[in-house]
Amino acid sequence: MTIKVGDRIPEANLQRIRDGVEIVDTPTLFDGKKVVLFAVPGAFTPTCSERHLPGYVQHFDQFRARGIEVLCMSVNDPFVMQAWGQSQHVPEGLQMLADGNADFTRALGLELDASAYGMGTRSRRFALYADNGSVKKLFVEAPGEFKVSSAEYMLDELAAMD
Template sequence: MAISVGDSIPTVKVTQATAEGPKEVDTGEFFKGRTVALFGVPGAFTPTCSAKHLPSFVANAAALKTKGVDAIACMAVNDPFVMGAWAKDQGITDEVAMIADGSAVFTKAMGLEFDLTARGLGVRCQRFALVAKDGKVTHIAIEAPGAFEVSSGQAVLAAL
């Protein structure tokens, strides 16, 4: 069952791609005491993720922060080196934390896995966006497979 409004963000270890290299992150600590906009994508460097999803949060980063968002994070079931390369390719500096969930542990704990094994892509993350305040989900939007309508930076901004 997918995580929903009122649920707590699961506490697991993920890896953040940083300029200094991979950094282990405890999700409980990452979300504690602040408002975080987290969005998940099926994969780094994929067409919709690169052309629309990630850029929508970069374009709306300042407006989201004006509305009380302390941090923006992008998550994919990729390794931290891929997430770091994608950040570099997209010109991401520190406006969006790039979170690697390489084994889909966080994705599965949130009930947001999407099995694309038949297509040779393995288990991926569904496209979604959520807002959590002090580790509690206050807004979540999960896309239908293949869609990009409710999880953009603009949609999250409108929900705040």
């Protein structure tokens, strides 16, 4: 079942690299915080590297000015996510999270079968806004599109909530 507005973020573990590989659970990431999570089908892939992540890097300070944490997730390993973040000059504080086995992606109901492209199970391209672990906004892209999960679109939607 796909997550929807009003649902709680499901409990799952993700990985990130700080002082080595670190496992972080979703309650730690979401509870008591305002969070934008955006997910991409794959690190280093064209749309993800040329448009999706760069938009959140460019507008990172605008999210932070609103007191919002920004998380980027992909079904990749944490070393790939770290390398991708470094190559994209991700600012400190924008967390690059790995969902290596797609456990969190499946819990959200947002998995994508990319086997035809040799990529196995991946995440659909999406962005969500959660407040204290509850989904307030959710934008899932149609296959092959990049419109509603962009940083600019999310900022417009957040401004409309004010």
